[in-house]
Amino acid sequence: MRSISGLVFLVAAATFYLYLLSTNLPPGPKRQLPEDELEKSDEDLYPDPGSEEGRTLTFPSDLEELQELAELLKFYKTEHTAYVLLLFCSAYLYKQSFAIPGSSFLNMLAGALFGPWQGLFLACVLTTVGSTYCYLLSRTFGKQHIVRMFPDKVSLLQRKTEENRSSLFFFLLFLRFFPMTPNWFLNVTAPILNIPISIFFFSVLIGLIPYNFICVHTGVILSEISSLDDLFSWSTLMQLLAIALVALVPGALIKHYSQGTLKLDELDKNGHQLDKKLR
Secondary structure, eight states: OHHHHHHHHHHHHHHHHHHHHHHSOOOOOOOOOOGGGTTSOHHHHSOOTTSSTTOOOOOOOSHHHHHHHHHHHHHHHTTOHHHHHHHHHHHHHHHHHTTOSOHHHHHHHHHHHHOHHHHHHHHHHHHHHHHHHHHHHIIIIIHHHHHHHSHHHHHHHHHHHHHTGGGHHHHHHHHHHSOSSOHHHHHHHTTTTTOOHHHHHHHHHHHTHHHHHHHHHHHHHHHHOOSHHHHTSHHHHHHHHHHHHHHHHHHHHHHHHHHHHOOOHHHHHHHHHHHHHHO
């Protein structure tokens, strides 16, 4: 009971901090107005907190909300880069630390806000740090509860982890490249599986690069299109094809290595069913 109360306190404190951060946006930059509108008051030049531009920020749940949020944050980023960066990092770590699904939208937002390479760097670092926080929270507060809630799933992963203990790092990379179980479940069960935190850290950092790469570059493309016609243009389709090919290369190498080294038979049979039940 003590562990649950401690976790609830941390979630409440983090939620309150993120709420304050997202509802106290700094004044937006002045817009460039035509000459006939220059006599308007400052209230017309700055977004009002109750207006669309000054609205309370929420996590995007679809592509339309994602594009609206990206436009708003890019507007603030012109004069408040540090604040937008702090807000984005805080929101990302909040989701990753507490195993809240939906990181793909934040990865795409990273691409839209910070560009393909800075966005990819941020996504990889924040994914790794947030997943490590999740690992530590699980080890401190939730191990017994996770085993009680998912006994069969934990038992299967524990058995396969022990069978591949000699190639543990590559086994974890395989699970990240080919997610037969959700990433959040791997994060919360890693302490139960006795995975050293150093191996866990680097397996997340490297193993999720292809996934982050696809999401970030997709966000860059989505931020540049204004209609479905742009989405289905030859230029956009070729970019998407190139992204997919680049992301497939490391996965193909890991799969080739795993065929002669890793023991995945039982996981191959039950992996998709396990993933479906945990969603």
